[in-house]
Amino acid sequence: MSQALQYAFSGVTMGAIYAVVAIGFNLVYSTTGILNFAQGEFVMLGGMIAVTYSRFMPLPVAIAAAVATTAAVAALIEAGFIRRLKRHTLLHMIIVTIGLSIVIREAALLIWDEKVRSLPFFTGTESSSVRVFGAAISPQTLWVLGTVFAIVAVLHVFFRFSLKGKAMRACSANPQAAMLCGINTSNMRTLTFAVSGALGALAGCVISPMTMSQYDMGTSLAIKGFAAAMLGGLGNPMAGVAGGLIVGLAEAFSVSVLPAAYKDAVAFALLLCALFVKPHGLFPERGSIAREA
């Protein structure tokens, strides 16, 4: 029982991170039509930059600055590069963003080398834990879950109540009509990249004390986040949360029946099964974020 609970907590924690990556995938996909496989690199960048910054400033400031820096990098990628590509197809852009993720990873290797780093635990230490029904959870788990919950809540309010958020939904529902309303749709696309960069970076910071940060952690996150996004239904940000939790839990529980080496394959197996049974995801997009997050 407490063993199962332990798995469940670790599954939910990783699942929450996949969920954030999935939300990023969906946000960018619904406003730009691009599947951004560099999404996982934002998580890596957030963690790595925060580790570096934290040598010069207090932890909360370092995290905020790392999130801002990553958002700026993401915005720059869109405004400086992706925007300039003419007439792209979905497949083109997948290749381009995979290329981008390789570039970012190599740049990270140059800047930070191969060493594994991590941020300190936000509260307590590695050994401090809270007991819940006999399972030991690290306080950092609560930080992760709290942060992801806050991200989802803030996004929900943003899309539902703010002018900018509604404009973003309008862009995703009908870009031409959005332009005709006076919305600067190119800037909206840049903003979407910035937001998804910021979300990824924040996830990278809260997870760093538990799973460590390393230059090459982005790839598997991108793939699992993508699996989560597809599971939930591409284009529907909040459905990515469900997808992320499913992938995270499946992965965590797989350890009890499969050799741990197969853990990474679980997400793919799940993705493939889901695509056979429900090709449009569990919660099909229905007008994507326009539908209301």
Add this chain to the structure above:
Amino acid sequence: MLRIRNLRCGYGNLEVVHGASLHVERGEIVGLIGANGAGKTSLLNAIMGLLPPREGSIELDGVSIARQPVWHGVAHSLVLVPEGRQLFSAMTVADNLLMGGYRNPDRDQAIAQALDRFPRLRERWRQPAGTLSGGEQQMLAIARALVARPRLLLLDEPSMGLAPLMVKEVFEVIAELRRKGVTVFLVEQNAMAAFGVTDRVYVLETGDIVMEGRPDDLLHNPEVKRAYLGKGFRNVWE
């Protein structure tokens, strides 16, 4: 207010507007009629900046607006009610109107006025735009454009697919706009209805402006009669 000279535009290798020139003066209501595929929508899209012109000039108040981003025109009160309404169908009536006022700092007031003009929309306030009837959707499309406070309003076949009573309502709105000092450029296939509200009309045929005149004069032009008014028109008109 709007002056277009020798405008050419098209898609890929296909040119659909072959050097059109026209102008719309402040306070005027000018019509553009033409058959399906004549290039009317393409012309409007070129004015808005949705379709880049290949040649020629487009000036708003003497300033060139060719190749400007679409939002730029909207910020200068050049607004289009597009063909097929193009509402945000999953979003509420309220949010559609809000988006219409995206560039208008006085959007709350403009929305209130639009609701006074179209009380039906107030009843449908929280309903997704896609669930409105065709007539209500057209009203919403026009209201959304009005919330942007246009000085020059372009309308692309606002009467398309509407019952006669709704058509009448649409043209009443256009007549009111004149009293408010809004300049209107109206694309219509319903030539009869267009003649009723316009000061001047252009005729576009396969990408060329072939005629320009006052509605009264065009009405008696045998060419126009044959091509755009059909046999039964006299009965309707008289």
